[in-house]
Amino acid sequence: MTETFYEVLRRQGITRRSFLKFCSLTATSLGLGSAFAPKIAHALESKPRTPVLWLHGLECTCCSESFIRSAHPLTKDVVLSMLSLDYDDTLMAAAGHQAEAILEEVKARYKGNYILAVEGNPPLNEDGMFCIQSGRPFIEKLKETAKDAKAIISWGSCASWGCVQAAKPNPTRATPVHKVIFDKPIIKVPGCPPIAEVMTAVVTYMLTFDRIPELDRQGRPKMFYGQRIHDKCYRRPHFDAGQFVEQWDDDQARMGYCLYKMGCKGPTTYNACSTVRW
Ligand code: SF4
Numbered sequence: 001m002t003e004t005f006y007e008v009l010r011r012q013g014i015t016r017r018s019f020l021k022f023c024s025l026t027a028t029s030l031g032l033g034s035a036f037a038p039k040i041a042h043a044l045e046s047k048p049r050t051p052v053l054w055l056h057g058l059e060c061t062c063c064s065e066s067f068i069r070s071a072h073p074l075t076k077d078v079v080l081s082m083l084s085l086d087y088d089d090t091l092m093a094a095a096g097h098q099a100e101a102i103l104e105e106v107k108a109r110y111k112g113n114y115i116l117a118v119e120g121n122p123p124l125n126e127d128g129m130f131c132i133q134s135g136r137p138f139i140e141k142l143k144e145t146a147k148d149a150k151a152i153i154s155w156g157s158c159a160s161w162g163c164v165q166a167a168k169p170n171p172t173r174a175t176p177v178h179k180v181i182f183d184k185p186i187i188k189v190p191g192c193p194p195i196a197e198v199m200t201a202v203v204t205y206m207l208t209f210d211r212i213p214e215l216d217r218q219g220r221p222k223m224f225y226g227q228r229i230h231d232k233c234y235r236r237p238h239f240d241a242g243q244f245v246e247q248w249d250d251d252q253a254r255m256g257y258c259l260y261k262m263g264c265k266g267p268t269t270y271n272a273c274s275t276v277r278w
């Protein structure tokens with residue numbers, strides 16, 4: 001019989017008090033308010049567990065670094081270690097054939113019912129030979145794993161847009177996930193790296209409500225990418241007062257003045273940085 005999220009948590013030694021705290025933190029980070037905490041608790045108590053498989057293509061691994069450094073250790077631990085992450089070849093203890101056997105087992109057992117999270121992207125030149133995993137091109141592993149996934153999360157700018165390895169002349173033809181997978185819902189969580197709290201909240205939202213969050217026209221969750229950084233930036237009063245940093249080590253920099261003249265893209269960037277103070 002498939003376990004519920006709650007049963008898994010209890011088996012892992014999470015107390016009911018910690019579980020309820022996790023539900024409150026999740027409701028808050030999703031911007032739903034504390035009244036939603038009981039609904040999240042009920043969903044996690046009654047729903048069967050949904051596994052998350054996390055693959056790595058061409059990338060630097062800092063999306064993972066960001067994720068495991070969430071400001072709320074409880075949230076990160078619950079999502080990452082105990083709740084759902086069944087396969088992540090960077091973080092898991094198993095390696096080689098043992099790790100690949102786990103991937104195959106989860107794919108078969110939860111066919112059509114697992115979430116695929118992708119960090120990095122596949123290079124397509126030379127038949128994908130610039131990123132080899134388990135003795136074959138990453139693009140093959142990605143397509144095979146995506147085939148039976150319920151939905152896909154593209155972590156970070158690499159998976160969402162291509163990032164630095166896709167910059168001209170892009171010798172490996174690094175390609176974002178949505179340009180090689182066309183038949184699955186894809187949730188983009190861009191940023192380099194993305195914000196840890198946004199990452200955990202997106203996973204938890206999908207696990208809890210069994211649906212993908214509402215997306216903007218670029219495929220990003222509206223709840224986190226709907227606000228312009230410039231509008232809530234803690235340096236904004238300095239912008240309005242015309243107080244700018246002119247050099248990285250000047251007195252204005254030490255006083256926390258606005259970074260517009262240093263190239264800040266906050267006025268044209270939509271993300272939750274200023275809301276979560278990241
Ligand atoms: S999006 Fe940025 S932080 Fe994430 S893997 Fe790519 S280069 Fe690293």
Ligand code: SF4
Nearest residue numbers: 233236258259264266
């Ligand atoms: S320009 Fe940048 S540093 Fe200045 S207020 Fe806007 S977002 Fe903040």
